[in-house]
Amino acid sequence: MITAIIGIGLIGGSFALSLRDNNISNTILGVDNSDINRKKALELGLVDRMVTIEEAIECADLIVIATPVDSIPILSVKLLNKISKQQIVMDMGSIKSELSEIIALHPNRDRYVATHPMWGTEHSGPESAVKGAFTGRTVVICDKELSAEDALATVVDMYVKIGMRPKYMSSEEQDMHSAYISHISHITSFALALTVLEKEREEEHIFDLAGGGFESTVRLAKSSPKTWVPILSQNKYNILEVLREHIHQLQIFRKLLEKDDIKGLTDIMTKANTITRILK
Amino acid sequence: MITAIIGIGLIGGSFALSLRDNNISNTILGVDNSDINRKKALELGLVDRMVTIEEAIECADLIVIATPVDSIPILSVKLLNKISKQQIVMDMGSIKSELSEIIALHPNRDRYVATHPMWGTEHSGPESAVKGAFTGRTVVICDKELSAEDALATVVDMYVKIGMRPKYMSSEEQDMHSAYISHISHITSFALALTVLEKEREEEHIFDLAGGGFESTVRLAKSSPKTWVPILSQNKYNILEVLREHIHQLQIFRKLLEKDDIKGLTDIMTKANTITRILK
Secondary structure (H helix, E strand, C coil): CEEEEECCCHHHHHHHHHHHHCCCCCEEEEECCCHHHHHHHHHCCCCCEECCHHHHHHHCCEEEECCCHHHHHHHHHHHHHHCCCCCEEEECCCCCHHHHHHHCCCCCHHHEEEEEECCCCCCCCHHHCCCCCCCCCEEEEECHHHCCHHHHHHHHHHHHHCCCEEEEECHHHHHHHHHHHHHHHHHHHHHHHHHHHHHCCCHHHHHHHCCHHHHHHHHHHHCCHHHHHHHHHHCHHHHHHHHHHHHHHHHHHHHHHHCCCHHHHHHHHHHHHCHHHHHC | CEEEEECCCHHHHHHHHHHHHCCCCCEEEEECCCHHHHHHHHHCCCCCEECCHHHHHHHCCEEEECCCHHHHHHHHHHHHHHCCCCCEEEECCCCCHHHHHHHCCCCCHHHEEEEEECCCCCCCCHHHCCCCCCCCCEEEEECHHHCCHHHHHHHHHHHHHCCCEEEEECHHHHHHHHHHHHHHHHHHHHHHHHHHHHHCCCHHHHHHHCCHHHHHHHHHHHCCHHHHHHHHHHCHHHHHHHHHHHHHHHHHHHHHHHCCCHHHHHHHHHHHHCHHHHHC
16 A cells, blocks of 8 residues: 655654554655655655655555644645545544535545544654554544545554554544543643743743653643644634633632632542543 | 651652662661551561651651641651750651741751652552652752751752752742642642543543543642642642632633634744743
């Protein structure tokens, strides 16, 4: 199978490594509009060749979109306009509602598989690509009934081979659950970094006193705005809802602490502890 | 040197391991008011013997308090009341203002060294003790001018031997900086867990969709209320101030997103990114 990956950054680059390590694709082509990324992807051996998008459409059995989410809907239509009924297009973006609306009535819709592998780090660019990235994680496959059986089977089989657990839901469900579980963590982390930068004017103290706790909670604040502004923006209404709840929860903490309500604080922390049971 | 550690949990237990691994103490005694902890500490070989507090005062050159912060002021006075001018008492708690006020005029104040090693995990109890825990981290030493030279030198030397960087400040400064950098991370994480538990009623989705990002941000929400309620409560005013700022930062996110202000979102995320430069 010849695979072309559009966008050889953190996600596209790591996916290329997974395909290679699992002998899924005998040729991996890369497409990227940045000169620097094209050069790095080749140097790092992430892909066999860097090609133009036209060349990718001409040669590849599977075309993978791994670009920021705001570019995916338009790019999807352009690709679906030109592929044959034997080719498959898939994306790895974390937002699906707009995409699914834009391609809904396209005559080649059945050649498209919309996926969201639940993995990422705070880094970006081809140099951040890591081996074994997706193993053991869940991949959300959206609106599977709108993909042709063979296209869906190829994509699911590939994800299973790299060690992911497929989970099926509609685009709307996926966007809501992603806001509730994944996107809110990023906002929390960005806001925590800003809080500390605002209150703690002495940078030396931040460096000296940052224990493991602060570092892990603030890690996502290193994430690229180029990736995250489009995600927040495209998932606006779900995110606003969960953000309202998050602010409310912080206000509860504030009020209990103001009133010296030891029992109340103990109760909400004990409730928060139950996240352990769910996570493992 | 004979060391007695009061409270053989995460911090006390890990400290015992560090003392042993660095040949700092030839005898390590443990004191704990929980039968279960006493048994586990012995089974795990964290201490040589479990003793009563009276026995600890009688035998130990150095008495280390590693109990929850609300118990430290009273315990400190009881210990200072009974020790000789050759013995040293130190604590490892993360809040100091009340403690420093309570022991301020004690005739044995100079035998006391107030410390806060910047390390911890979300776990608790002797079974959570880990080797090499403190290495490479900062230890805050408070009000050093109030400790006798020999007591200070013994404690600082011990921390340096286990690989920590000493940093000196007043109790008030330490409580403020700890609120700004360490304590707020815990509240953020607890509030994030509560938000997800509130919005995401389907537990299966939390388990399936929790990527690395969510897990690292929510990790601290597994922390024990027994440890954290006293910390929040004793550092109330600093924490309320930083909490107010944190809620304000989240409200800025919300407003920018409501107005679709792409530039504004990009700007604040770019500012948050600068935390990277400070942390490394």
